[in-house]
Amino acid sequence: MAVCVSVIGKENSPLYVWVGSGREELHLHYLAHTGLDVIQEKITSVTKTPGDTRDLYLGLLYATEEYKVFGYTTNTRIKFVIITDAANTTLRDNEIRMMFRRLHSLYTNVVCNPFYIPGHQISSREFDKGVAALVAGN
Amino acid sequence: MSRQSMRANDPKKVSGELFTLTYGSLVAQLLKDYENVDDVNRQLERMGYNIGMRLIEDFLARANPGRCYDLRDTADKIQQAFKLYLGVSPSIGSWSPGGDEFSVVMETNPMAEFVELPEHCLGLRYSNILSGVIRGACEMVQLEVMAWFIADQLKGDNMTEIRVKFVKRLEDAIPAGED
């Protein structure tokens, strides 16, 4: 499934970045980070155009020769970026969407932990587990 | 996913969450106010006791369960109350041979649904308020009991278990001047 899953905070700082083992970690960090450019563009453009295109799922942000970068934003200005292999054509758009939704509820649970300080890096066993399951596709 | 599918999270659940989160904030505040975790546990128990004293009235009014003269009834009522107020049905079990002690066992503890204890307060009995509630509520119906946690998922146990022990039956207050 995904090779990189990242949660990015209100101020665009990374709260959580998971990178598949054996992947070029730094590069994927860069991709996740650069994905923000497109996300921001999309968010701002949507707020301009009144309409029903208010889906939290932002779809494909951009693709390089080897990766596809997908984006999602919450109403609370949190952004999720999921990166998959460009080669991986089996993934349907809807599956990506579902991954994001799962990720979102995982994140929500983290926020609901009374000991978690919003905006800080996420260090949570539950979340780790959740993401692991998510990327394993089960 | 947008507007129309706002089959907004089932309200029952939410107000449960509201309670859970409020409780979380409260505990956080307590941890700040008392540096000592044991004090926090104590304070939580005390609060629970106060709640219990009021909650029982609500319970009686809702469920109209009648009096109970036997610890087993009491246990059932507690079970009933958990269902009513926390939306979980705990199992009652591990009775003492004397039938004066039992456990309330929850597979999942809604109060601690999202909680993960940070290292610096592993000594915290997060849901200790529950034991207080049980004690307070029972006392209001002439039942002096002790209640305490013996297992907690937050501590890595695979379920959450509260132990309740019967102490004694409380009698009516003798009116002033008559003995």
Place this chain on the structure above:
Amino acid sequence: MALEFDPYGLPSEVTTPPCALVGMMGLDINTKATHKAVWEAFALNRRPDRIPLHFSLLTPDFQLPNMKQKRQSYEWYIPKGILKTNWISKYLKHIPALVVMFYDLDWNDNNWMEKKNDLAAKVQTLKSVVGCRNSRVALVLIQSGISVPGEDTGAAEKAATLCTACDVPAKHLFVLPHSDAHLIGYTVRLENALSEIAWSFYQGEAKGVQGHRDFLNKTNHTLLFVRHQFKLGFFNELRNDAQTAIKHYAQCYRQLLELRSTDTNLHEIRIVASIVNYKICRLDFTLNLPRDAIAQFRRHIDLFRQRTGPKELIFEHYAWLSKQYQIFGDVFEEAVRVGLPAVQTQHPGFYYQQAAQYAVLRRKTALQVCKDVSGPVSDLLEGWDKLEFYGQRPWRPGKHSLEPPEQHREAEGIKEVQYHELREVNHSNTIIPLFSSAISQFKKYRCPRIKRHLMVQMAEEYHQAQDSTKALTLLSHVMWDYRSEKWWKLLSSASTLALQCAYNTASLMEYCSVALEMMGKKLDVTQQHKLTVHANLTKILKGEPPEPESNNTTTTTANRGVDEVREAWMSLLGSHMSPITVDMTTLVPCLEVRASFTQHRVHVDQRVNVVVKIRNSFVSTLYLSSVSVTTNIHSYNDKLIETDSDKLILPPNQTTDIHLSFLPLVEDVGKKVKVTEVRAQLGGSDSVVGVVLQWAGVGNEGVTAHTADTPAFLEFSVLCQDAYDTTVPIPETEILPRQPQLSIECEYDSTSLVWEWLPITVNITNTEESPIADISLNLGLDSSSPSSLEHTTQVCTSSGLQSDKLGSQVCGFRCGDLRMAEKSSVTFYVKSLTASERTLHLKVEYSVSLSLGVSSVQCPCVSEKTLHIQARIPFQVSVETQSLKFEKVGRVSGGEKFVVVPKIKCTSHVPITLTHSSLALVNEAQVVGSDVKSQVSGTELSEGEVGVDCFCVAFTHSATSNSPLSLGQYFLYWKRSGSECVAVRMSVGLPSVVVEHWGVCVECEAAPQGTVRTPLPLTYIITNHSTTTAELALTMQVSDAFMFAGHKEVRVRVLSGCKERVCYTLYPLLAGNVRLPRLSLSMDSQSPGHPTSLDPLLARILPSHVYIMPQAKESDTMVSTVTNQLSTLLVS
């Protein structure tokens, strides 16, 4: 040679936009101005809106490239390559589609005949030249006279004859009148006509090519299929028919793909492919079909990405790919430049980026495969740049075979290529520009982050290219952004590179800042690395050069540098330079600092404490040799410094507090002291090189606020463990005046009486530990009180009581010094002129000498108090005028006596004493009688009580009559009972009365009382004040209470200024207060028969009753005398 020639790029002829070639003859632009003008009209400034034509000036003796003879059959013809390198330029430069013959010839030219023939001859020769290529020929007559054909028939048929003479179709003959006015207009029209002709030529050529197709067969001529399609495409481009062109190019591309490709011919194929692809994409863009273009390009890449070619030349593959992207980027960008809209997700930037990445890959692979190449072996690469066919190998030109003809030579060739790649190619020169153009694109399309990523890569490239300085500047920008967005991972990698650069460039400051950052907990760098960095830092502080940064990627190049770098460090550190300053505020360093005052305000006699919290997030202890705080008030800065190295040991992962303090100066009272910066000297006392860390700004955190894990919302700070993260520093403190040690009591009645002098006694006791000096008191209206009060309030001290001009303030009333515990008291007096509340402000200033530490300063202190006074009216005075009979009167007659009765109603809350009262009358009136005494003096009135005063007054006769006349003033002197201060005078205006003039006046003399049946004398005295004699008729009415003796009715004459007495003896019959027989007087006036009655006057002034006592048994003792004197009645 290799520099300008790029074996993987596109040859220039391919990229030059093709347009029809038109040759021009017969123009002598050097001598003939008109010709020059014509030429320029055509050739120069060809704007895009003009038809794409290319003009070339032909000399009379020009030749066409002679063409090879047409072969009859292609059977045995085996093409040696796909595309000939010379073909394109042949049609671009050498073979004109049309040659235009210019000739000066007017219709009415005198020697028309000769010229016609001359021209015909020229045309003949020309035709002979171009005939073989069947380029078209056209005639243009340059005419001076403006003559429209048809206007004179002669012209028409002349033209006809001319055509026949030169044997050119009539529609190839043109006339160009060069009346320079409309020259351009003519030329434009003319070139339209010409272009048609030119294009028809290319059409012809195309037909020709198609003609060949029938002879071709699939077995041998696959290459030709490709070639022909290309030609067709190209011709159509020339005749400006893009759609058809694309069709053919596409066909061409397809057929190219059908060719069997092997490692041997792959290169040729892909080069041709790139040419065709270029053509297609470019045309797509010009036809505004960007999608097609992109799709084509994608397909192109997908098709060739796998065809890597021989592995020893793998870098060529990447070189080629990189080129493809670059080319497409260029085409794309060109399209954008001419107005194609691009979006954030689809713009040239991406292609440049990819190009750059392949370029990098190219170098990488090159370095791998070319590791063991020896020097140049042979000259096999000779003529690489001028081969007959595109993309062929210089060592086997004209060989398009699936297998290399000679294995050995092949190998040699490859070696050569490798050698060339390694030695001759400067990769950075290709990579860096690619990055920079990518960067500018991403910048343009709002992708700051992608841009930053590229900048990092670019920096890496610069670093490779030994240009660490450039790299460093690039990085510094990027790092700032990564910090503020807290992408530590990215920051870490950037820092690692930056550190290398800093090392290579021996730039101390950067080195330190990066090092400090890498030592911090945020950057994700291995423990080991952090330690080495720290070690290097300590070396530097000791004056030794740091170790070179390990894991330098390009070892080869780096090693070369190492020694010089080391040298640089040596010299840098050797020269004892001034300490360098590292600005920590922009970093995420291992040391975080927060300087804070302990209080928001401090009294001038207390110490001001500053706590500097320093958190060390490095894994081991760090040492500072000094920490100092700078404030906006410089005089304190030298005190705010800590140099005790024992206090400056910073254990790992702990916050160390450093306490500094100073004594504020008296003159700074009221000022605010702000922390402006914190400086710390790095390293223990033994350090040689001075590295000063500097934090500036509020809270002294700047960006380091990011590193402090302060929650975004303070509400969550309850969850924070490290207090450092949640404590909010106090950046400034206010210096307040010293707290006065003085006890002040004020004794006064908070309700004062209007007009009175209210005494306020201020008791001051010195409760200081030392004597106090020059005490001065200010008492006055509170500044906030309304201005109206200022005029109605007077304040003074005992001395000022008498003075008449007093303000609402007493300022700087000095009362000397006080020894310890000594008391003193001052009394102020406040007069309120209106009944309203007043707020007074008492301010006691003094100075006390304090011994602060060693010195002792005179410290001014102020202590203040506010007092409230409610003033109330002490009494109300109402004045009445009454007749002697104490009846209220508004009119009196001259000389008549009447009384003035002031009533004083006390409204004061305390008893008041009226000390004295008097009248100040107007001249016309005076008090009757000599020693006139106030009736109220000495009287004490309490609230609600009324005092009545009384004066007997009469007007002089001279007083002007019949108009209300004000009597004057009533003065009342009063004070609080028992207060010893002087009485206050109050004046009240007296009412005004109307004075009548009767001329006469009547008085009555009678005993105050009579006795029944005892005669009682009664006399009326009539006085005449008038100047004339008064004739009066007097009547005495009978009364049943009396019998009386005397005139019942009589006329009296009274001379001016004389009196007349009229006497009666009454004999009372009844006892009691009995009505007297009524007297009535009337005076004859000037007009006889109209007497004026005096009765109203009499009624007022004469007694109407008398008291008659019953007969006394024994002679009655009590006799009272009539007194004119009246006594004050007390009414309570």
Place this chain on the structure above:
Amino acid sequence: MAEETVFDFIHMEAVSYVFQGEKVSEDEAVSKLEHMGFATGYRLVERLTRESGRYKDELDIMKYICKDLWVTVYKKQIDNLRTNHQGVYVLHDNRFRLLTHMANGKQYLQYAPRYLAFTCGLVRGCLANLGVTCVVTAEVTHLPACKFQIQVQRG
């Protein structure tokens, strides 16, 4: 429904907790409550807005607060929302749940603020997490009616 019972009681205890002991200052206690509310709201809204689409603008968010949030938390909608379009919103709740049990009129008026602080925080927290920083104050003149004023801080 029993879930909110437990909330009511925990809220009750929270209030009495912050006010326990004699030397507590009203402000301090109230702000503690307010902060608890903030934290709660901040986390809660993360859940509640999970299913809903992205909000168009500030007003959109306010409507959300008045409808969905209020219903889920207080079992009824806000009765009236007013704004001056300069960032001030006034929410009227004629029967504010936490006050309905207390009084109908002026009795206990002086204590009312204690039982509104948490909610103020809650609302502020929600908004903060939705990207609207603001000050929320509550005003009661006649229980159980209550007026919340939201003052958005711009820039």
Place this chain on the structure above:
Amino acid sequence: MTGLIRRTFVALDEEIFKSLYVALIRPHLEYANQPRRHCEMTIYNLYLFDRDGQLLYYAEWTRKKQSGMTKDEEAKLMYGMIFSMKSFVTKVSPVDLREGYMSYATNKYCLNLYETPSKLKFVLNTDTHAQGIKELLHQLYTQVYVEYVVFNPLCSLNKPIESELFATKLDEVVKQSPAYASRPA
């Protein structure tokens, strides 16, 4: 009857006559005048005691006669009475008895005692015909006490109830109840 006595007994001394009189006549007299019930349906007053016998709340509506002591004394005494009444009942009850509700009636009124398991005691005095008082009291407990005392943080459970809202709600419920106003048919 008196005649009969005379006739039967010839010689009568005081003693005997008295005893005879007591035995024979008085019963008839007493029998003759049975007290008669008056009919008017109403609710007089209510006492609410907490588990410690403290009077939490007192309300009265149509009470006509006061006991002539202070409220405290009255409350104390009342609690004392219901306390001993309870023990009396438990004792004399012939069978095991379910706690929670009991009542007594005099010829004038009826006292109803409702006791929650938490030992709150509602004492309601009604006329002797009032119906459904147990239900009414249960309602007072669940819909008034629990709603407006238990859920009012400002009411502490072991102090007399000051909440006006409680008072008004209680009044409403009582007045709405048929037992309050309705007249017997």
Place this chain on the structure above:
Amino acid sequence: MTINSVYILSKSGGLIYQHDHNIPTLEHEKTFSFPLEIKLELQNRNVVVSYGQRDGIKVGHQLAAINGVKVTTAQLEDGRDAMQVLADEANYPINLKFTRPKLTTNEKIFQASMFYPLYALASQFSPEPKSSGIEVLEADNFRMNCLQTLTGVKFMVISDPKQSGIDGLLHRIYELYADFALKNPFYSLEMPIRCELFDEHMKSALEHSEKLGISNV
């Protein structure tokens, strides 16, 4: 329909007659193992269930027998102390017999005297002027009707709450009292009534009204 018992209280509140007509005896036997699952405690010298109810055994029941040996006032017949026996694990499993305690004569007298002030208070608390004392006392599983004569004698009948015709019965009893106690010259007031005739008539009256539930007086 059941009428349980009749009490007659003299003017001064003394119990002058009591007759238990029909008191159901509730007895439950159960064999327990150690430790005992129900809480027992001593209430005025009886072993009484204070908490925990098992098949019929209810709080308030008295320990009547251990293993068939009768227990009175916490003493077994063989003199052993009941509590000790129960405390000793060795005696388990153990068979216990519990009964609902019946009132002893003394208790009856005591209760009677206890009713007296209640009766008085009832009229004192009356919200209406000149109220009688308690006439009917009703708990949810029995009823007590009380008739007081002008002379202050009280007749009380305890019966099933559904039992009707109690008023009639009371008057019948009053008649009986008048006829058989008062008319008996040898009966003096305030004294317990001992008189077969009275007893017989009483019994028949009770049975009678029990039978047809309504009184025909």
